[in-house]
Amino acid sequence: MQDKNSKISELIELNDELENYFRNTIIPQLFVDSNLVLRKFTPPAMKQFKLHQSDIGKSITEVKDNFRFPSIVDNIEQVINTGELLEKEIQTIDMRWFQMNILPYIVMQENKTNGVIITFIDITSRIRDLKEQEKLIMEHELLLDTISHDIKTPLTSLGLTIEMLKKVPEKGMEKFPVLLEKIETGLLKIKGIIIDLTDARKTEHHYKAIEELLDIEQIVEDVRLTLASQILESNAIIKWEVAHSEIVFVRRKLRSVLYNLINNSIKYKSAGREPKILIKTYIEGDYFVLSVSDNGRGIAEDNLEKIFKKYERIANDVEGTGVGLHLVKEIVNLSGGKIEVESELDKGTVFRIYLKNQNPNISDGAADSSNKT
Missing domain, CATH: 1.10.287 (Helix Hairpins)
Structure with missing residues (x-):
């Protein structure tokens, strides 16, 4: 009897801690069980998504319109079925952006997903x-x-x-x-x-053009957020294989290089398929190589030099100024690097950016530990 009372006391204490956490957190969070029933939400979620205490116990399908994000139910079911974390940027119909993380709530003893915890971080600004x-x-x-x-x-x-x-x-x-x-x-x-x-x-x-030690994955994340609306609209898939993640360079310049290359991969996508973009990094001799490849419409061989000329545009069916790739080449050349491009019509394009490797800890054949896809 004493052992039973002790366990009940522990459960009450754990429940109090959970209640205090939900009550005091500044982040909008929801707890939805495996039957898609809304069990808890934090006060910021109540304010952000206009939820009420009376919504607790309802199916998430009954209040999904509060989130102004049409596929939220599908995303929740995906995590419940797979048991895998889902992270994505979402845009609500009122044009706000959120970083949404859906974490599986796993019952350890039964080793099964019993629901999800959803976190929303406003990244509009x-x-x-x-x-x-x-x-x-x-x-x-x-x-x-x-x-x-x-x-x-x-x-x-x-x-x-x-x-x-x-x-x-x-x-x-x-x-x-x-x-x-x-x-x-x-x-x-x-x-x-x-x-x-x-x-x-x-x-x-x-x-200030200050060179610093940069993490390439952080730069990719910044670019991905900058192009969030284009990525969402085109259903673009961006993957990266980072054999070497650190490079000494000017942050805004490296971000501009990646921004223009990824933006072009989305803009000049093939009409018959969704964009797939692969970013790779590796060391080749004295260079840190940044490769951006896509499955877009491709570039004719006689246009490969023209694309780097200022105000030169080889396609007029998409918006553009004709300065993006020109600036990419200027940035790369002025840093002592070089740029190469290979392309095949209706197959895709590969840009390889060669930047001087100024990181003494990284050499050809000595990969760091940040391989990721």
């Missing part, structure tokens, strides 16, 4: 910030590229013209030296402005 960052990166890089190529060239030509004018005989042209001096002074001022703009990335806090 993070996705919005990542998209804004990518937009700023694109605009900033394009500005610097324009300054470097489109403005410096005519200024150099103007400087050479002035040098030639200096050699013209001055007879009968008393004011010519004064005018020439003013032109030269103006030219120097313009050059100074260009130098200041070009150096902005070194002095402005938001654009």
Whole structure:
């Protein structure tokens, strides 16, 4: 009898702890049993999804519309049937984004799934910030590229013209030296402005090009969130095989490289199949190689060089500016790397980015422990 009372006391204590946890957590969470009955939910879930105490005991099918996410029941049944964790980004019909994790609730003694615990984390602001960052990166890089190529060239030509004018005989042209001096002074001022703009990335806090030790999987995750709506709309499947996860590089530049390559794989998908994208990393000689392959529409051989030209577009049936791959090549080349591309029409494309391996702990044939698919 005493042993029975002790067990009851333990159960009461465990139940109190569970109740306290559910009552005080700041994360929207639900507990749904194996019969799809809503058993518990946290106060944030009540607020976020307009649930009421009267909803407890109802089938999740009766309150599924509260979540504004049509496939939630299918996802719950999938986890109950397989016993495997499900993680995915979802967009509700009110245009908010959530990281949804559905964990199987396993009864240890019986070793079976008796329900699920669902956690929702609002990532709307993070996705919005990542998209804004990518937009700023694109605009900033394009500005610097324009300054470097489109403005410096005519200024150099103007400087050479002035040098030639200096050699013209001055007879009968008393004011010519004064005018020439003013032109030269103006030219120097313009050059100074260009130098200041070009150096902005070194002095402005938001654009400091600081190299750091990066985890490639974190960069992929950022890009995946930035492209969440495109991935959801196209049903794209992104997998990665990371033989080496660490690289020394500028975070925003590496993210921009991956963003443009993955975005293109989705945009230029084949009309007859859903996009499948595979990201690989490995070491080859002195290079850290980042490979992005897809099963898209492919690129004709005579267009393989054109795709890297600024404002050059080889397909006009999708939105684009013609600067994405140009910036990718600029970033890679300026870092001392190189880019290769292989493609076959209606089969797919493979981009290989070769970046200088500056991580002394990683060498060819010495894989780290972060292999993942």
